Amino acid sequence: MSDHRAEGAARPESGLTDDDFSPVWADDDRPRIPRVAAEREALVAYLEHYRATLEMKCRGLTPEQARTRPMPPSTLSPHGLVRHLAGVERWWFQQNFERRDVPFLFVSADDPDLDFDPPPDADLAADLEAWRAECAVSREIVAAHDLDDTARPLDWHEDVDLRWLVLRMVTEYAQHCGHLDLLREGIDGRTGA
Secondary structure: OOOOOOOOOOOOOOOOOHHHOOOOOOOOOOOOOOOOOOHHHHHHHHHHHHHHHHHHHHOOOOHHHHHOOOOOOOOOOHHHHHHHHHHHHHHHHHHHHOOOOOOOOOOOOOOOOOOOOOOOOOOHHHHHHHHHHHHHHHHHHHHHOOOOOEEOOOOOOOOEEHHHHHHHHHHHHHHHHHHHHHHHHHHHOOOOO
16 A cells, blocks of 8 residues: 555645655655554664665665765765665674674774775675675564663663664664765755655
8 A cells, every 4th residue: 555645636634735745756665664563563664664765765876976975065975874874783783782793894993984985996786785784684683682682782881672772773774864865866866755
């Protein structure tokens, strides 16, 4: 069932039409967020929606476009956001929640900004695959734990539960998907929710 009525049709409750809302991308294949759901289903659905939004908003960009920083003075680029979010997935789920001994992605002590500032030889397709792989591991971790399971993040003074972590990731993605909306519009003029 679609979230949208026939184009231009008035909604009887409000009188608003589709023209009163942000356009939807024609190739929008993101999973629908259920309107009624249990807690875990709702949390995971929102996180998956934002993950799919990142992928959708990067779709169709050339590697050169994805490296573009069209909103000065910001130095953000779509490619940098992909790298950053791959690292964030690993940082929170593997390194902090499960305390796995895995190396950082795209950052080093010598260059802590390699995620947001990809080197000239960084490959967008490979970095998207790395991000997808990190998301897959994160999904496995979420599936293996109860929302009430806790962990002590590195360098923190208090525990967090998995519920908090998933919500933290939703906010991380929401923030950066908003950035990506502006970046994409600045790159090729494409807009939409």
